[in-house]
Amino acid sequence: MPxxxxxxxxxxxxxxxxxxxxxxxxxxxxxxxxxVGTGGTVKGMTQxxxxxxxxxxxxxxxxxLYLRPGHELIREAGGLHRFMSWPHPILTDSGGFQVMSLKSxxxxxxxxxxxxxHLDGSSHFLSPERAVEIQMALGADIMMCLDECVExxxxxxxxxxxxxLTTRWAKRAKLSHREQFERLGGxxxxxxxxxxxxxxxxxxxxxxxxxxxxxxxxxxxxxxHLTPDTFPALFGIVQGGTDKELRRQSxxxxxxxxxxxxxxxxxxxxxxxxxxxxxxxxxxELLPRDRPRYLMGVGTPEDLLEGVARGIDMFDCVMPTRNxxxxxxFTSEGKVILKNARYARDDxxxxxxxxxxxxxxxxxxxxxxxxxxxxxxxxxxxxxHNLHFYLDTMRRIRQSLLFGEFAEFHCRVRARP
Amino acid sequence: MPxxxxxxxxxxxxxxxxxxxxxxxxxxxxxxxxxVGTGGTVKGMTQxxxxxxxxxxxxxxxxxLYLRPGHELIREAGGLHRFMSWPHPILTDSGGFQVMSLKSxxxxxxxxxxxxxHLDGSSHFLSPERAVEIQMALGADIMMCLDECVExxxxxxxxxxxxxLTTRWAKRAKLSHREQFERLGGxxxxxxxxxxxxxxxxxxxxxxxxxxxxxxxxxxxxxxHLTPDTFPALFGIVQGGTDKELRRQSxxxxxxxxxxxxxxxxxxxxxxxxxxxxxxxxxxELLPRDRPRYLMGVGTPEDLLEGVARGIDMFDCVMPTRNxxxxxxFTSEGKVILKNARYARDDxxxxxxxxxxxxxxxxxxxxxxxxxxxxxxxxxxxxxHNLHFYLDTMRRIRQSLLFGEFAEFHCRVRARP
Numbered sequence: 001m002p003x004x005x006x007x008x009x010x011x012x013x014x015x016x017x018x019x020x021x022x023x024x025x026x027x028x029x030x031x032x033x034x035x036v037g038t039g040g041t042v043k044g045m046t047q048x049x050x051x052x053x054x055x056x057x058x059x060x061x062x063x064x065l066y067l068r069p070g071h072e073l074i075r076e077a078g079g080l081h082r083f084m085s086w087p088h089p090i091l092t093d094s095g096g097f098q099v100m101s102l103k104s105x106x107x108x109x110x111x112x113x114x115x116x117x118h119l120d121g122s123s124h125f126l127s128p129e130r131a132v133e134i135q136m137a138l139g140a141d142i143m144m145c146l147d148e149c150v151e152x153x154x155x156x157x158x159x160x161x162x163x164x165l166t167t168r169w170a171k172r173a174k175l176s177h178r179e180q181f182e183r184l185g186g187x188x189x190x191x192x193x194x195x196x197x198x199x200x201x202x203x204x205x206x207x208x209x210x211x212x213x214x215x216x217x218x219x220x221x222x223x224x225h226l227t228p229d230t231f232p233a234l235f236g237i238v239q240g241g242t243d244k245e246l247r248r249q250s251x252x253x254x255x256x257x258x259x260x261x262x263x264x265x266x267x268x269x270x271x272x273x274x275x276x277x278x279x280x281x282x283x284x285e286l287l288p289r290d291r292p293r294y295l296m297g298v299g300t301p302e303d304l305l306e307g308v309a310r311g312i313d314m315f316d317c318v319m320p321t322r323n324x325x326x327x328x329x330f331t332s333e334g335k336v337i338l339k340n341a342r343y344a345r346d347d348x349x350x351x352x353x354x355x356x357x358x359x360x361x362x363x364x365x366x367x368x369x370x371x372x373x374x375x376x377x378x379x380x381x382x383x384x385h386n387l388h389f390y391l392d393t394m395r396r397i398r399q400s401l402l403f404g405e406f407a408e409f410h411c412r413v414r415a416r417p
Numbered sequence: 418m419p420x421x422x423x424x425x426x427x428x429x430x431x432x433x434x435x436x437x438x439x440x441x442x443x444x445x446x447x448x449x450x451x452x453v454g455t456g457g458t459v460k461g462m463t464q465x466x467x468x469x470x471x472x473x474x475x476x477x478x479x480x481x482l483y484l485r486p487g488h489e490l491i492r493e494a495g496g497l498h499r500f501m502s503w504p505h506p507i508l509t510d511s512g513g514f515q516v517m518s519l520k521s522x523x524x525x526x527x528x529x530x531x532x533x534x535h536l537d538g539s540s541h542f543l544s545p546e547r548a549v550e551i552q553m554a555l556g557a558d559i560m561m562c563l564d565e566c567v568e569x570x571x572x573x574x575x576x577x578x579x580x581x582l583t584t585r586w587a588k589r590a591k592l593s594h595r596e597q598f599e600r601l602g603g604x605x606x607x608x609x610x611x612x613x614x615x616x617x618x619x620x621x622x623x624x625x626x627x628x629x630x631x632x633x634x635x636x637x638x639x640x641x642h643l644t645p646d647t648f649p650a651l652f653g654i655v656q657g658g659t660d661k662e663l664r665r666q667s668x669x670x671x672x673x674x675x676x677x678x679x680x681x682x683x684x685x686x687x688x689x690x691x692x693x694x695x696x697x698x699x700x701x702e703l704l705p706r707d708r709p710r711y712l713m714g715v716g717t718p719e720d721l722l723e724g725v726a727r728g729i730d731m732f733d734c735v736m737p738t739r740n741x742x743x744x745x746x747f748t749s750e751g752k753v754i755l756k757n758a759r760y761a762r763d764d765x766x767x768x769x770x771x772x773x774x775x776x777x778x779x780x781x782x783x784x785x786x787x788x789x790x791x792x793x794x795x796x797x798x799x800x801x802h803n804l805h806f807y808l809d810t811m812r813r814i815r816q817s818l819l820f821g822e823f824a825e826f827h828c829r830v831r832a833r834p
Contacts, residue, residue, distance in 0.1 A: 039792055041794040044797070045794070069790075347494060365500065368486075376796065377463065381463070
């Protein structure tokens with residue numbers, strides 16, 4: 001399989017590590033933050049600008065791209081990389097999170113989930129196999145299994161059912177993913193991953209039906225733009241809310257399926273910060289050392305630091321981009337709400353300690369004017385700064401790891417007022 | 418006065434010329450196109466991007482800046498250049514055009530124009546002196562006289578009244594402008610420009626009252642950020658619709674006041690193209706050879722070429738930027754309406770002959786997706802391309818002039834289907 005994870009440094013005090021994630025479209029330095037490019041674009045940023053910011057991997061939202069322009073149109077363009085002219089790594093989510101969090105949710109069944117488009121109310125069906133198929137059309141470097149993400153708080157029974165369904169769906173996704181890979185001539189290394197393997201550790205796959213909702217075999221998509229060398233890796237998603245026993249069950253079942261990476265899902269949905277950190281750490285400890293660990297939908301700059309300290313390698317969050325459009329900037333002195341009247345005559349840079357293109361050129365006075373008057377440039381500049389702040393935070397975290405100074409860095413940042 | 422116009426080449430066949438306009442914030446190669454930066458920003462473009470595109474001068478809208486953030490806030494920041502971090506030339510309009518074309522118009526009187534803000538309905542008064550005062554606070558390189566721009570079609574009487582009022586306002590603006598300049602220690606060269614001059618050619622100024630609408634002397638604004646060396650030049654605006662006799666009267670009266678440059682106003686308001694071209698040429702011929710000529714609010718790429726052929730040096734228009742936001746691109750093959758379904762699967766660049774950053778990186782398929790889904794990046798990329806197209810058109814026009822090939826270039830472009 002095309003991705004390879006290489007650990008360079010492991011911190012001696014915390015669970016943090018720094019590494020390299022090799023993908024078909026380039027090497028990602030981990031820990032890494034993935035800006036969210038919802039509909040094939042990080043809102044307000046050009047691809048040139050993302051490159052200049054040092055973005056190494058983007059996240060694409062399958063739900064949005066499936067609805068518009070449609071995954072077939074993207075496959076036809078040669079996949080998402082070529083469609084949006086982003087020749088660097090991309091990770092796509094399964095679409096499940098949007099389907100279940102947007103009010104469009106129809107019904108979760110054993111087969112998959114029926115949902116209505118938030119655009120025109122049309123009815124659609126997403127199954128584990130279909131999520132793989134759509135993501136193959138997008139052709140990212142990493143794709144995600146369809147999972148059931150549960151709201152917080154939720155009953156133990158509700159969480160247990162979601163873990164169980166997520167496990168069954170993960171098996172179906174894994175099988176579908178492997179079949180497509182082999183159909184393209186890909187060779188699956190090692191016994192643990194054979195579709196017809198007799199290895200006990202793989203037994204989970206044998207009872208997966210792999211059938212579509214109407215009992216038919218999943219339709220084989222045209223994968224002309226993919227080869228075994230560019231085939232997207234598949235990550236499993238551990239669920240279980242903040243329940244450690246359920247997290248353990250979920251992780252063990254997924255480990256059995258031998259994914260190329262593992263995500264911690266179902267967090268940052270409203271639980272207290274301390275529980276989020278505890279659960280992330282507990283779950284990360286259950287996952288194999290040699291696979292990348294991805295904490296989905298997290299979080300603030302502090303969350304990145306705390307997540308890394310707990311053994312997380314990958315993060316994504318809309319916060320730097322969405323908050324920017326709402327005139328909220330992340331700075332070394334905390335959040336700056338740029339529409340605030342106090343900035344109307346403030347000729348300082350947004351963040352006096354920042355070296356980004358925005359802080360080098362523009363004042364708070366000007367940024368406030370742009371955001372108050374709804375000028376596009378306000379959102380553009382605030383987004384640029386926020387992404388720079390996130391990426392720079394992660395770069396400093398990684399540097400401290402490479403220099404063996406992470407624990408000290410961690411303490412120093414936590415001690416800030 | 419700080420601006421200086423230098424003619425490098427005059428075409429032997431047409432009225433076209435190429436030159437250099439020296440301003441306090443840099444040299445502008447003429448003929449030039451000025452992108453419109455309405456509220457202190459060219460919508461969707463960063464200042465870095467404008468520089469990379471080769472923009473040499475921006476137009477700022479006094480009406481919009483006066484209302485938000487307010488000219489006092491901009492003066493306090495050190496003027497518009499510093500406020501928006503654009504250290505290159507800027508021209509500001511007088512605000513009159515917006516006041517009279519937005520439905521907010523209250524009433525035109527001899528003193529000036531009462532209007533209501535389109536934002537909150539508040540009542541404001543703009544006089545020739547007030548327009549100078551506000552524009553001094555903005556501190557551009559070139560400012561414009563308040564004029565009365567008449568709709569098309571209009572009666573001869575209506576046009577005549579507007580020419581007459583525009584002339585009286587021009588005198589008041591000129592006097593106010595000169596007083597402020599001298600107050601800062603500026604020396605007015607030559608007899609023609611002395612406020613108390615005894616020269617006959619200057620007699621027009623003597624009867625200008627220079628009084629505000631309430632009969633008081635215009636309030637002296639704080640001009641701390643201006644010096645005689647950075648003091649904005651003042652351009653007069655010729656009115657008269659498509660009536661040649663009125664144009665002549667208007668031009669002669671303004672020439673008497675000896676402005677540092679002259680604009681042709683009141684065109685591109687609905688008259689036929691041929692009349693616009695005729696009037697521009699007729700008016701340009703009335704203007705002194707050694708002063709820059711500015712055709713306001715014009716136009717299409719073809720209009721630039723035809724305007725230059727008729728002796729125009731400067732142009733501004735919202736078309737490249739506004740059309741871009743409406744998904745209309747200018748290309749070497751004509752207009753491309755990017756939301757059209759025919760581009761949904763079109764993997765060609767927007768303009769195959771274009772070398773801009775957008776055409777080198779993105780497909781029509783992608784641009785259409787962005788514009789159909791309302792993504793900011795769609796407007797950003799289309800604006801970038803359109804501005805490149807306009808600036809490149811002007812560069813090619815200027816090159817042909819410098820190489821003595823303008824007439825040939827003009828014929829060749831006009832012969833295109």
